[in-house]
Amino acid sequence: MAPREPLVEVHGLxxxxxxxxxxxxxxxxxxxxxxxxxxxxxxxxxxxxxxxIIGLQTPHAxxxxxxxxxxxxxxxxxxxxxxxxxxxxxxxxxxxxxxTVAENVQVPIKEFYPGIxxxxxxxxxxxxxxxxGLGSDAGAKFPSELSGGMRKRAGIARALSLDPELLFLDxxxxxxxxxxxxxxxxxxxxxxxxxxxxxxxxxxxxxxLHAICDRVAVIADRKVVAVGTIPELLALDHKWIxxxxxxxxxxxxxxxxxxxxxxGTGA
Amino acid sequence: xxxxxxxxQNVEGGRCVLRIAGNLTILRVRKLSEQLxxxxxxxxxxxxxxxxxxxxxxxxxxHKLERDRGAKIVGATEEQQVLIDHVARADQPIKVHRDxxxxxxxxxxxxxxxxxxxxxxxxxxxxxxxxxxxxxxxxIRHPRRFRFNAVVTRFEVVGVHSLGIIGLMxxxxxxxxxxxxxxxxxxxxxxVFTINLIGRSALKELGVLMTAIMVAGRSGSAFAAQIxxxxxxxxxxxxxxxxxxxxxxxxxxxxxxxVLLMPLLGFYAAIIAIVGGGLFCWFSLDIPxxxxxQRTREVVPMTDLYQTLIKAPVFGLIIAMAGCYQGxxxxxxxxxxxxxxxxxxxxxxFLVIVLDAFFAVFFTEIGWP
Numbered sequence: 040m041a042p043r044e045p046l047v048e049v050h051g052l053x054x055x056x057x058x059x060x061x062x063x064x065x066x067x068x069x070x071x072x073x074x075x076x077x078x079x080x081x082x083x084x085x086x087x088x089x090x091x092i093i094g095l096q097t098p099h100a101x102x103x104x105x106x107x108x109x110x111x112x113x114x115x116x117x118x119x120x121x122x123x124x125x126x127x128x129x130x131x132x133x134x135x136x137x138x139t140v141a142e143n144v145q146v147p148i149k150e151f152y153p154g155i156x157x158x159x160x161x162x163x164x165x166x167x168x169x170x171x172g173l174g175s176d177a178g179a180k181f182p183s184e185l186s187g188g189m190r191k192r193a194g195i196a197r198a199l200s201l202d203p204e205l206l207f208l209d210x211x212x213x214x215x216x217x218x219x220x221x222x223x224x225x226x227x228x229x230x231x232x233x234x235x236x237x238x239x240x241x242x243x244x245x246x247x248l249h250a251i252c253d254r255v256a257v258i259a260d261r262k263v264v265a266v267g268t269i270p271e272l273l274a275l276d277h278k279w280i281x282x283x284x285x286x287x288x289x290x291x292x293x294x295x296x297x298x299x300x301x302x303g304t305g306a
Numbered sequence: 307x308x309x310x311x312x313x314x315q316n317v318e319g320g321r322c323v324l325r326i327a328g329n330l331t332i333l334r335v336r337k338l339s340e341q342l343x344x345x346x347x348x349x350x351x352x353x354x355x356x357x358x359x360x361x362x363x364x365x366x367x368x369h370k371l372e373r374d375r376g377a378k379i380v381g382a383t384e385e386q387q388v389l390i391d392h393v394a395r396a397d398q399p400i401k402v403h404r405d406x407x408x409x410x411x412x413x414x415x416x417x418x419x420x421x422x423x424x425x426x427x428x429x430x431x432x433x434x435x436x437x438x439x440x441x442x443x444x445x446i447r448h449p450r451r452f453r454f455n456a457v458v459t460r461f462e463v464v465g466v467h468s469l470g471i472i473g474l475m476x477x478x479x480x481x482x483x484x485x486x487x488x489x490x491x492x493x494x495x496x497x498v499f500t501i502n503l504i505g506r507s508a509l510k511e512l513g514v515l516m517t518a519i520m521v522a523g524r525s526g527s528a529f530a531a532q533i534x535x536x537x538x539x540x541x542x543x544x545x546x547x548x549x550x551x552x553x554x555x556x557x558x559x560x561x562x563x564x565v566l567l568m569p570l571l572g573f574y575a576a577i578i579a580i581v582g583g584g585l586f587c588w589f590s591l592d593i594p595x596x597x598x599x600q601r602t603r604e605v606v607p608m609t610d611l612y613q614t615l616i617k618a619p620v621f622g623l624i625i626a627m628a629g630c631y632q633g634x635x636x637x638x639x640x641x642x643x644x645x646x647x648x649x650x651x652x653x654x655x656f657l658v659i660v661l662d663a664f665f666a667v668f669f670t671e672i673g674w675p
């Protein structure tokens with residue numbers, strides 16, 4: 040994919056909690072149309088980075104630009120116009136527990152575009168729910184009646200309800216069984232192709248990285264130490280990256296990837 | 307020909323040709339869907355060549371025209387066609403609303419649920435009381451298993467930390483009773499009987515009852531929330547696998563501490579209420595403290611104190627048991643902790659008041675004035 044203008048740009052980000060410095064001089068850009076995987080050891084601040092970009096946390100220093108507009112220090116009303124252009128999937132789905140799945144999907148639409156009649160809202164909710172691969176009876180269910188994987192799908196349906204250009208996913212495959220995780224990877228890839236999404240994806244899952252990510256950003260030592268495709272990263276001489284991709288699990292995932300590529304080109 | 311906000315309508319060769327221009331997105335969808343509904347033509351052709359941006363909601367409208375009115379789509383770019391196809395694939399029967407239930411069913415169902423809930427809770431509490439007694443038996447036979455430190459920690463949390471709030475509350479209740487009583491008794495010129503009112507009601511009923519309510523709100527809820535979140539966190543299960551009985555480690559220290567401290571707190575509350583009432587009498591009714599104390603000693607029988615001291619540990623037992631029981635019932639999610647905590651307080655206070663009524667009848671029957 041040809042490099043296009045960046046949708047998200049982070050420059051010189053600094054985050055600290057008390058004495059503990061999480062980020063220092065962190066730079067990152069997300070290009071339009073790509074799936075960017077963000078990896079890093081536990082506690083390196085992957086989620087904190089996401090929360091900083093989407094404005095849930097005010098960083099100590101640094102610049103964050105989304106869709107070419109600076110995000111830090113904007114007032115709430117102003118930021119709303121940017122917010123409707125992105126969708127966020129939190130780790131547990133973060134569905135509103137008192138609302139059914141369909142109502143959850145309708146919440147952002149009702150908030151940003153009041154006055155759309157209920158019939159059309161129901162239709163929109165229905166096709167969004169079908170789009171993320173939930174069954175026919177899922178719409179009327181409450182989040183507590185869904186399994187973990189279904190809850191994440193419902194969370195994606197809500198994140199997609201405003202047709203965002205940019206999607207933030209926080210560990211979408213964590214806690215799913217391998218079959219469910221693979222299906223979820225496929226779903227993200229399909230949605231990206233159909234809707235032209237840009238995806239910022241935090242993950243621990245090596246299979247996800249190999250399957251759908253265009254580029255991978257590695258967070259270590261309080262900043263992004265490298266960004267690139269997996270072969271590019273493998274060529275780097277960084278201990279954590281080598282351990283990560285060349286550890287026993289990393290090798291297994293890349294072997295599957297190679298086999299699939301070979302079969303793909305052979306057929 | 308009509309044209310509204312990027313939608314133009316032409317009749318060409320018997321067909322109605324719709325030309326949509328500009329952005330076909332959720333922003334325009336409300337107006338557009340009304341306009342599309344209003345079109346009555348039989349055969350429709352939709353020309354999308356003027357569309358700049360399209361989102362899934364726009365694609366959905368186009369798909370609906372295609373599906374319901376047999377419209378022919380022309381002029382869509384490849385990307386737009388992909389989007390329309392994608393939405394069309396997602397057009398599956400999806401249930402969005404719950405099937406409504408007849409009102410009668412709902413009502414009967416709720417009454418049934420509530421009844422079943424009340425009965426099962428009562429049974430559960432009874433069973434819980436039984437298993438607690440068994441654990442007590444174990445501890446008596448193996449005194450080394452008794453967790454002295456845990457009990458002392460609870461003493462501090464349940465007792466010492468609540469002295470301030472219970473004192474303040476009792477002081478104010480004492481003043482209120484004195485003031486309200488004085489206003490009524492003044493009509494008969496019997497202001498001096500305010501002392502009877504304060505002394506007897508505080509020592510016999512109000513001190514211990516108000517303390518029970520405060521302890522239920524403060525400690526009963528805390529027990530339910532603590533044990534509930536430990537249950538969620540699988541700490542309770544971990545305890546079991548290690549061989550530590552949750553009953554001995556969590557429940558008995560809490561229950562014992564509450565049972566032992568409730569008489570002390572109840573007595574303290576009664577005395578503070580009497581002090582509050584006494585001060586009011588002194589300042590407002592000009593009854594000097596010495597008279598107040600003397601009169602209190604004359605009119606308040608010792609049995610009033612015995613009543614408080616008998617009732618208090620029972621109330622403590624009920625409050626702590628309701629708290630621990632509800633905490634251990636937590637299953638599933640964090641929301642449950644909140645529900646169970648509320649249930650612990652409501653049940654604790656409810657049972658205390660019911661039992662208080664029984665105690666009142668009982669003590670009257672055995673001849674305690």
